[in-house]
């Protein structure tokens with residue numbers, strides 16, 4: 001008998017170089033092998049308009065509030081075109097970043113007023129929150145060394161240590177504020193050990209999501 005699951009929304013967060021992208025494919029495969037139909041997406045981006053906004057956001061200098069507004073504009077389109085329709089079809093959505101990233105980067109890193117951020121969140125998705133958020137957490141030096149070893153850096157990745165310290169602290173503050181949905185992954189572990197931990201956490205969510213019909 002095929003297993004049916006209630007739809008779930010999973011997000012991946014962490015400072016640049018923490019290892020988030022490395023594990024998204026693993027999570028998608030793990031869930032699909034267990035019968036989950038899912039959509040894998042990312043922010044900023046995830047739609048045709050969102051990908052154009054991503055290009056601007058990652059390469060153009062702009063006012064901090066413009067940056068926050070464009071992140072939420074991309075998110076609004078992403079929810080309307082991708083996230084909400086998939087959940088309504090009964091599918092799962094996994095997204096490489098969501099609103100916690102705006103709190104961490106524009107709020108923590110750039111210092112935007114968190115009250116304004118909360119207002120944007122309440123405006124753009126008053127009733128939608130991830131069911132599960134994996135926060136890939138590493139010391140800044142580890143993340144920086146991984147980035148330097150691998151790729152050309154975009155606008156955010158070129159920021160200094162202070163920026164990432166504040167970004168990481170805001171992520172950890174959000175995790176403490178919403179312990180029900182956040183799972184902090186110690187990303188100094190090996191990739192194999194992280195995958196074991198992810199599989200255990202996904203098994204719990206799968207068990208809680210079995211639909212009886």
Ligand SMILES: Nc1ncnc2c1ncn2[C@@H]1O[C@H](COP(=O)(O)OP(=O)(O)O)[C@@H](O)[C@H]1O
Pocket residue numbers: 014015016017018019020021022023136146147150187188189190191194
């Ligand atoms: N646990 C880990 N141990 C060692 N290297 C890792 C680990 N996780 C990721 N990496 C490497 O670090 C680099 C950045 O990882 P990536 O997943 O792209 O980070 P992010 O998406 O969080 O910015 C990649 O080269 C990746 O292979």
Ligand SMILES: Cc1cn([C@H]2C[C@H](O)[C@@H](COP(=O)(O)OP(=O)(O)O)O2)c(=O)[nH]c1=O
Pocket residue numbers: 016021042043044058071096097098099101102103105106154156157
């Ligand atoms: C979603 C989001 C991302 N960002 C930033 C974080 C990242 O530095 C950047 C792009 O994210 P990411 O997809 O992690 O970049 P990469 O493909 O290089 O791993 O956008 C914000 O500043 N605010 C946001 O709300």
